[in-house]
Amino acid sequence: MLKAVQSRTLKTRAKLIAAAEAVIEENGYEAMRVEEVVLRAGVAKGTFFAHFPDKEELMDQLIGARIDTCLDQIAKAPTPQTITDMVDALMPLVAFMSCERYVFDVIFRHSGAATIDKTGVIAMTFEHQAKIVSAWLKDSPFRRDVTPDLLAEGIQAFLMQAIALNFCALHCEFAMRDRIVQYLQAWLAPDIRA
Amino acid sequence: MLKAVQSRTLKTRAKLIAAAEAVIEENGYEAMRVEEVVLRAGVAKGTFFAHFPDKEELMDQLIGARIDTCLDQIAKAPTPQTITDMVDALMPLVAFMSCERYVFDVIFRHSGAATIDKTGVIAMTFEHQAKIVSAWLKDSPFRRDVTPDLLAEGIQAFLMQAIALNFCALHCEFAMRDRIVQYLQAWLAPDIRA
DNA sequence: TCCATTAATTGACCGTGGTCACTTTATTGA
DNA sequence: TCAATAAAGTGACCACGGTCAATTAATGGA
Known part of the structure; x- marks a missing residue:
């Protein structure tokens, strides 16, 4: 029974990835800041690190x-x-x-x-x-x-x-x-x- | 006339390098912290970055x-x-x-x-x-x-x-x-x- | 429906590299 | 000898990645 992943999780992750892609699109990979990504995704910083180590x-x-x-x-x-x-x-x-x-x-x-x-x-x-x-x-x-x-x-x-x-x-x-x-x-x- | 380097400069630089080598000797390269180096060298943090970009x-x-x-x-x-x-x-x-x-x-x-x-x-x-x-x-x-x-x-x-x-x-x-x-x-x- | 349990999220906080306006020390020339 | 000028050094401050105890939301019985 390792069924547990909520749809909320997927949605949040998708938002983070989309935000990151947008930031990179505008300013390149090097300029990507975690703070900027979570700001655009509308989540807290901690959430980012709950999704990515x-x-x-x-x-x-x-x-x-x-x-x-x-x-x-x-x-x-x-x-x-x-x-x-x-x-x-x-x-x-x-x-x-x-x-x-x-x-x-x-x-x-x-x-x-x-x-x-x-x-x-x-x-x-x-x-x-x-x-x-x-x-x-x-x-x-x-x-x-x-x-x-x-x-x-x-x-x-x-x-x-x-x-x-x-x-x-x-x-x-x-x-x-x-x-x-x-x-x-x-x-x-x-x-x-x- | 680009003669300007003071002996003080050389001494400070030597202290920084010696301190860094000591830190690395003890804990390895990865663990080297600028703060630790300047502490041991007895200089301020800013001095480090005056000597190394x-x-x-x-x-x-x-x-x-x-x-x-x-x-x-x-x-x-x-x-x-x-x-x-x-x-x-x-x-x-x-x-x-x-x-x-x-x-x-x-x-x-x-x-x-x-x-x-x-x-x-x-x-x-x-x-x-x-x-x-x-x-x-x-x-x-x-x-x-x-x-x-x-x-x-x-x-x-x-x-x-x-x-x-x-x-x-x-x-x-x-x-x-x-x-x-x-x-x-x-x-x-x-x-x-x- | 309600409660217990687990999952997801939050944001104040930390560590560390790097900056810069300011102070202190050395050098130069009259 | 003593300003005037330049070089060296300082430390409070910032930026940014990452942590974690506390909070909120979802889930699964009874």
């Missing part, structure tokens, strides 16, 4: 949802056959992940499951992304001396690296794309004859 | 110094000739970088130069590390189809990835080392004949 948890859900949208789009498209196609397929995701330094930091902190039982939304999107990319690689013209899973993990590492470097000095999306292409070329299609 | 800046210096110590040790040792030797050479650095989740996050946030002119201590250690590894690779039995600089960048990406994953679920150093070896094997010595 901390501010980051809400961020995890909101940012995770956005990533999932990107991934659904990516999964829908045909399997890329070249590295540049692959990079271009991933670019919408990369663009969102690098839209704000704060967003990138949150994603980074949540990119792995904190514990076995408590996997966050963002952590799940990373597994999802790895699955998509791994599936691409299962039947691809790229290297086969290591597993698609490992290659997918490596791609994630390179994406994070490219985005991190992109936040340094200048914030130019073209340089980032070129860097990713370079990384994935070396990672997916090494040419050891040279 | 924010708490993270002090962390950058303290953590950066520790990383530099690791790198000096690494640079002193003979050039590793196998991948496992290379990983073992890097492990002291990896061990420090993963000693606390908080430390890793600070390192991550500061791993790149924020702007051209204002490069932090940690950011400089990353360049330093890349140089060391790149030098190893210049005369190595590993792949030569891409530049040593690119390989070094990739190694950094894989180290960060391995440490990040290691914070998930369980915090076991052996698994981390194995993962790094696997990554670097695939990165440095691809076998596309397979």
Whole structure:
């Protein structure tokens, strides 16, 4: 008998999420304040923390949802056959992940499951992304001396690296794309004859 | 005529850094509180922020110094000739970088130069590390189809990835080392004949 | 219908990083 | 030697995430 969740609860949570989305829409993720959210939702501050263990948890859900949208789009498209196609397929995701330094930091902190039982939304999107990319690689013209899973993990590492470097000095999306292409070329299609 | 720095300034700064190191020694980086530091240093809170733009800046210096110590040790040792030797050479650095989740996050946030002119201590250690590894690779039995600089960048990406994953679920150093070896094997010595 | 029990909500309060107008101390030049 | 000027230091104050004992609302018998 663990039936207990009241409809009131759902309504309050929905109000909080809607308010947060509105605030973010106006001023971006970094500028989101818990006080502003509860004010707009018309509830007390304590209520927020009754629904989310901390501010980051809400961020995890909101940012995770956005990533999932990107991934659904990516999964829908045909399997890329070249590295540049692959990079271009991933670019919408990369663009969102690098839209704000704060967003990138949150994603980074949540990119792995904190514990076995408590996997966050963002952590799940990373597994999802790895699955998509791994599936691409299962039947691809790229290297086969290591597993698609490992290659997918490596791609994630390179994406994070490219985005991190992109936040340094200048914030130019073209340089980032070129860097990713370079990384994935070396990672997916090494040419050891040279 | 931009001669102005008083000896008092140096003394105060030294007191602050010493106090911070003492606090960290006792309770770890994450537990460091600015109030505790200024209390021990015998100065007012405002003085702290006259010397460091924010708490993270002090962390950058303290953590950066520790990383530099690791790198000096690494640079002193003979050039590793196998991948496992290379990983073992890097492990002291990896061990420090993963000693606390908080430390890793600070390192991550500061791993790149924020702007051209204002490069932090940690950011400089990353360049330093890349140089060391790149030098190893210049005369190595590993792949030569891409530049040593690119390989070094990739190694950094894989180290960060391995440490990040290691914070998930369980915090076991052996698994981390194995993962790094696997990554670097695939990165440095691809076998596309397979 | 009413009461007992559990769930949801509240808001005063706290911890901690960071600010800034003001005070104190050092330096410079006549 | 002594203002005038600049540098260093101060601490009350603020912003904001997070806590918790108390309060209010919902639920399920009898």
